[in-house]
Amino acid sequence: MRPNKRDELVRNALQVFYRDGFHATGMDKLVAETGVSKTSMYKHFRTKEELIVAALRLRDENFRNWFYGRIDALAETPAQKLLASFDALGEWFEEDGYRGCMFIKAGAEYQDKDHPIHLEAAEHKRLLLEYFTDLARDAGAREPEKLGCQILLLKEGAIVTAVLLKSCDPARDAKEAARVLLANALPV
Amino acid sequence: MRPNKRDELVRNALQVFYRDGFHATGMDKLVAETGVSKTSMYKHFRTKEELIVAALRLRDENFRNWFYGRIDALAETPAQKLLASFDALGEWFEEDGYRGCMFIKAGAEYQDKDHPIHLEAAEHKRLLLEYFTDLARDAGAREPEKLGCQILLLKEGAIVTAVLLKSCDPARDAKEAARVLLANALPV
């Protein structure tokens, strides 16, 4: 198997979808921007939808690898990691090409809850919730499911707000909120 | 009064855009679903973009009127109102046609920060931030800007999570988080 061109296609398509959106990106634009012929695209993926799902799978892998890795580099204990996740987010927000969360956008453009693209977005969020809940449990929180969900709420809120508002610093305020919630969730 | 077709158009178009998305909704579909002829549409709005902006303005008015009114009906003091906002959100999440925040979706489909549609979405969030910050100040918070932003983060996070995750109760967890943050923000 030589999946060279296929991977290259998915990698480049991911960039274009993230930058321009899903409906706003036509297959002809993908031909121009990925350097892969349309014939070849449709040999690997029967529909645009399948290509989007593949791009989202790659995005999930890339993002969580980066996120978890950055957190591990910034903190040691589970409690520290919960807070460090907002430092990682803050770095992300400052990147030039920052355009929000690809899965929120995917869920927004494909709203039908049974749609494969929507399901892919939901699975990404489920994995993040699981990650935060595990950290909360390891940190010794009384109700790890609740704290994990609250950390997730702060993260999603910060991502959205970082896109739409210039007047506040979501990563910083979210981190301080997380610190308060964490302290409150630990047994006395 | 005057049975203005323009208002009827904007009202119906708003429903369709919210339900199906912006790029996914063509002008021909709007003709079919609003009962307004295409000629008449283009007499009121020169472009689809202008119609979307008008729909977003109406949505902003409708949503904030409902949101503020519901909060006023549920609570009396500023501190109570900050918490009651999550009860209002919880009611919204349970509605049949709940499809997330129209402005988050608008910002996601029109990502250019100078785009009129993106600006409209940003303005909506700015008004909500102002509202929460005012409540935080009236409640006696030490740093009302910070608490206001944190409440906003919880709200946006809850809206997004309510769309993508079935396994948790964002409105409840967000409210409990807000309670902790509020208590922590009040002077001893």
Added chain:
DNA sequence: GCAAAAGTTTACCGATCAGTACACATTGAC
């Protein structure tokens, strides 16, 4: 009552949409 404003139907424009057909080129394994 009557003219203007507002709305309608129908047909059309060029561009782009997702997706296909076909002939030809490049590559790798044996």
Added chain:
DNA sequence: GTCAATGTGTACTGATCGGTAAACTTTTGC
């Protein structure tokens, strides 16, 4: 060297995109 997989370019489909033109009908203000 050859076969077959994998790639390419070009041209095409029917549908839909946002937007327009022209002729006709309804509603409204005075």
